[in-house]
Amino acid sequence: MVPPPAPTASVTAVYTPSPVASPVSSNATLSRHSVSSSKPRKAITLESMNQNLRKADYAVRGRLAIRAEELRDRLATGETLPFTEIVNANIGNPQAMDQQPITFFRQVLSLTQYPPLIDSDHASAIFPPDALDRARILLREIGSVGAYSQSQGVPYIRRSIANFISERDGFPANPDDIYLAGGASSAVASLLCTICNGPSTGVLIPVPQYPLYSATLTIENATAIPYQLDESNQWGADIGYIGSVIRQTLAKGYALKAMVVINPCNPTGSCLTPDEIKEVITLAAENCFLIIADEVYQTNIYRGQFHSFKKMLRELQRDFPGKYDHVELASLHSTSKGMVGECGQRGGYVELIGIETEVLEQLYKLVSISLCPVVTGQILTELMVNPPRPGDPSYALYKQEYDTIYSRLAERSESLFKAFKEMEGVSCQEPFGAMYLFPTITLPPKAILEARRRNEEPDEFYCMEMLESTGVCVVPGSGFGQKDGSYHFRTTFLAPGEDYVNRIIAFHQEFLRRFK
Structure with a gap:
């Protein structure tokens, strides 16, 4: 069992502002010309800005991603590099690869963006009748997509989401518990802003974790409490630990x-079992904390099946009356992942269970400050949870597109997993879900020494060398957190073809040869 880690120091520091200068007297001349300085003064500097933002790290779009864009620009100018393209395997961005939008979704979005299309003479030749009907319903409920909706989201869309959750779990859902959001990331930011109250606030986050959580906690000046996932057990949750x-x-x-x-x-591709989920819920019941269940990859399941925290909670409440009634749960979903892959549309929701009414009022105030989530993103969320059904005119095409996207993801996950299994000094857990693999790499001592000489983390050094040699951009495991002395990298398996995989294999062999 891994010993309990200490709280992360980097997120507990409190910024102490410099003493404020005396106000300028009322008869002083406030003019740039009256300031004797060779360099114009700036109100906002690196030292005077929000220091918690400076401390926040987000490796997914960090140093390697910036370097990848520089190399892409050099390729565009005709410069010769060891590769001819950049493969952005650093971020789960399906439609930046070869994943195509779901036709029905884009048809309805087109009609809601430009309503005169619905009643045009040629509408029936361009759009299937169920797309036209859905657009009419949505416009009737919403009005114009250019108008603000309710801060919590369009009521009709919240009802559709509640129906989806009820069908998925077999337990009823209440539209009033659902808040639409500009993607799950926006919902996470709102939740953490609501619950965090200074450095004494502790939030348990998995290690490895999606760095949105550690970065947001740093900005909120709260404390991230890491708990290690068990790599030897398919990255499972060791409840005793x-x-x-x-x-x-x-x-x-x-x-x-x-x-x-x-x-x-994210990033390991593992899935919790029903027993593990119920054990987490039991910990929450016994220790009185909110569960933030990030379930945005719930349809990206390649082995087994998805079990929601909401369903497991309702089963425990049914089977043990009174014991779990006070458990607080926030479950997140998004249009960015799954077979939808509409990252740029920024749609998603959070369902809140067991939260005190007074706290919800404050959360509503917070989301109201942003007025409302993007309305077209809300529409896309409705389409995700309420797609064409068997018998609908668009169902056959929808099913074909959905199944094609799913089968490609499953095949690519398996292909990349097999490649990693054959690489010297690399081990990898099977891909159960999500869009990523998180292999362990055993780096030669000489490579570790070279990384230290460059003041880099060893896995960051490895990943940068990979990028410079192959054009394939991945993210070092140190950007997600990892057990001391271990090294990993995270890669998506969204890119088509075998070429980039072969480039990784060839690079790895040459890297080991150089540093042995």
Whole structure:
């Protein structure tokens, strides 16, 4: 069992502002020309800005991603490099690869964006009748997509989401518990802003984790409490160990407010079992913290099946009356992943269970400050949870497109997994879900020394060398958190073809040869 880690120091530091200068007297001349300086003064500097933002790290779009764009620009100018294209395997961005939009979704979006199309003479020749009908319904409920909706989201769309959740779990859902959001990331930011109350606030986050959570907690000046996932057990949750982390956290005086669970997991591709989910819920019931269930990859399942936290909670409440009634749960979903892959449309929602009414009022105030989620993103969310059904004119094409996207993802995950299994010094857990693999790499001591000489993390050095040699951009495991002394990288399996995989294999062999 891995010993409980100490709270992450980098997110607990409190910024102490410099003393404020005395106000300028009322008769002073406030003019740039009156300031004797060779360099114009700036109100906002690196030292005076929000220091918590400076401390926040987001490796997915960090140093390697910036370098990848520089190399892409050099290729565009005709410069000769060891490769002819950049493969952005660093981010789950399906439609930046070869994933095509779902036709029905884009048809309805087109009609809601330009309503005169619906009643045009040629509409029936261009659009199927169910797309026209859906657009009419949505426009009747919404009005114009150019107008603000309710801050919580369009009521009709929240009802559609509630129906989807009820069908998925077999337990009823309430539209009033659902908040539309500009993608799941926006919902996460709102949740953490609501619950965090300074450095004494502790939030359990998995290691490895999607760095949105650690970065947002840093900005909120709260404390991330890491709990290690068990790589030897398919990156599972060791409940006994997590319990010890909780006890240590409480003993240190932190107010433990929430636990983040990413299922299916980004970056590892693992999935929790029903028993593991129920054990997490039991920990929440016993220790009184909110569960933030990040379930945006719930349709990206390649082995087994998805089990939602909402369903497992309702089963426990049914089977053990009174014991779990007070559990608080926030479950997230998004249009960016799954077979939809509409990352740029920014659609998603959070369902909130067991939260006090007074707290919800404050959350509503917070989301109201942003007025409303993007309305077209809300429409896309409705289409995701309420797609064409058997018998509908668009169903056959929808099913064909959905199944094609799914089968390609499943095949690519298996192909990349097999390639990693054959590489010297590389081990990788099977891909159960999500869009990523998180292989362990055993780096030669000489490579580690060279990385230290360059003041880089060893896996970051490896990934940068890969990018410079192959044009394939991945993310070092140090950007997600990892057990001390271990090295990983995260890669998507969204890119088509075998060429980039072969480039990775050839690079790895040459890297080992150089540093042996």
